[in-house]
Every structure is written in C-alpha cells, then in structure tokens.
C-alpha cells in the first residue's frame with residue numbers, strides 16, 4: 517500500500533491525506549481528485565491522485 521501525500525498549493529507543505537492505495541490501483545485512480553482538509557492553511561483542496569504520485573516520485 518502506498519500512502520498518498522499531497523502538497524498544499526498555498527503553502528507548499530506536504531499534506532498526509534491518511535489515504536493508502538494499492539500500487540496496482542494507482543493507474544485507475546490517477547485522474548480522480550481527492551478532497552483533503554489542509555492542516556496548513558485550513559482550507560480544503562481538490563487534488564488529483566496523479567499529483568500525489570508525482571510528488572512522491574520527485
């Protein structure tokens with residue numbers, strides 16, 4: 517299982533989404549946007565899973 521870590525577009529800080537997905541499932545959910553409650557700026561961000569995966573690989 518791979519934890520999805522997003523990045524806050526306002527602060528640039530990492531957001532632990534608390535979501536883990538099976539690596540085999542990643543291609544099927546890449547275009548799905550996940551709404552995460554951001555602990556850094558207090559807003560909610562709709563971020564596609566593809567950005568979380570890209571951030572992890574970077």
Ligand SMILES: [Zn+2]
Nearest residue numbers: 524526554557
């Ligand atoms: Zn934020």
